Amino acid sequence: MIQDPWTDRLSEYVDGDLPEWERHALESHLESCADCSLIVSDLRRVVRRARTLRNSPPATDLWPGIAARIGAATPGAHDVMDLSVQRRVRRRWAFSLPQLAAAGIALMTVSGGTVWFLSGSARETVVLAPVPSRPAGDAPAVSVSVRPNAAQSYAAAVADLERVLAEGQGKLDTTTVKIIEKNLAAIDRAIAEAQRALDADSGNLYLNTHLAETMRRKLDLLRQAAALVPVS
C-alpha cells in the first residue's frame, strides 16, 4: 500500500506550521482526499482532547514528605509552641552559582555572622533577649544569651549586604529598588516594634522568637536583593 505523501504533514497543517504555499496545496488535496480529511479531523480532536485532560492531585498528599525534606516537620502548625519548627524552616541557604558570584562578598560575611544564627546546632540554644539600645542608624540590637558575638555578626552581615546593595543599586531598575526599600522599611519598623514590646516584657518567648524571625527575614530579603545585583 502506498502511503499518501501528505499524511506525514497533516500534524503540521493542524498546527499551522506549514508554509503558505504548502498549506494551499494541502487544502486542495483535502478537497479530494477523504482519508486525509478524516485524519485531519481526528488529529484536531486529539489536540482538543489533550488540551482538556484533567489534572488531579496525587492520591496521597505529598506535602508531609516535602515538609519533612525542607525542614518543616509540622507544616501548617502555627501555634507559638511550634515556632522553633517554623524557625527551622527558615534556616536554609539556597544559592545558585551565579547568585553566589553576585553576592559573594556579602556571603563571606554572612557565613561568619549568620550561619551560627541559622545553624541547626544553634537551634537548641537560641534564646534571644533585648539589649540596651544602640545609636540610631545602627543595626538592630539583639543579643543571644549563649553567644554574645552573634549580635555583632548579625549587624556586620546586614551592614555588608546593605553595602553590596547600595553599591549595586544603580544597576537595578527603579521599581525593584523602591520595592526593596519599602520592604526593608517595613521590616525595620517590625523589628523596632518588637524591640519596644520586649522592653516592656523581656521574658516573653513569643516576642523574642518573633524578633528573631523578623531579623532573619531582613537578612533573607537583603540576601535576595544583593543577589539581584548583576556582576559587573
Next chain:
Amino acid sequence: MTELGLGVATLEHEPTGRTDPDAVDATLAASGDASAFERLYRTHVPKVYGLVRRMLSDDDVDEVAQDIFVRAWQKLGTFRGEAAFGTWLHRLAVNVILARRETLGTRRKRYVEGDMALETVPSRRATPEMSMDFEAAMDRLPEGAREVFVLHDVEGYRHEEIAQMLGLATGTSKSQLHRARMALRQHLER
C-alpha cells in the same frame, strides 16, 4: 504594604494593580515561609503531578513530584517574577523530570526504539469494546513520542522549546508528535 498588628509585615509585590497571590507567596516562601510554600504547593500540585504522571511511566511518580517541590523550595531565590510562578515551576518540573530520565539512562535509546514501540499501540480503529481510556493510551506510547506529545499538546510548549529541552532537532520533535497523534487517534471516543 500591609502591617498586621505587632511587628508583622507582609512583603510587597510588583505593583501591577492587582494582587497575584502566587507572587506574594513566592516572595514569602523565598524568605523561608513554609506556610506560603505550602499554599503554592496546594495550588500547583495537580498540574505538576499530572505532568510527572504523563511523562514518566515508572513507579516513582510521587517521589519525582516531591523532588520537584523540594527543588522549587531550594531554587526560590532564583524566581524573579519575570514569568508567572506557575510557568517558572512548570519549567523547573520539566527539568527535574528530564534529569530523572537521564539518570535512568533511558534518553538516548527511546527515540530509536520508539519506532518499534509505536507498533504496540493498536493501529486499528478501536471498537467501543476495545477502546481504552485516552490517558491509558498515552501511557502506552513510547517514551520519546509521549514526551513530545505531553510537552506540545498537553502542556503547550512549542517545538523549538521542546527541541531545546530534549536536545532534538525540531524536525524530530514534529515527527514524534505526529506519530503520537496518529496512534492516539485510534483511541478517541466515538
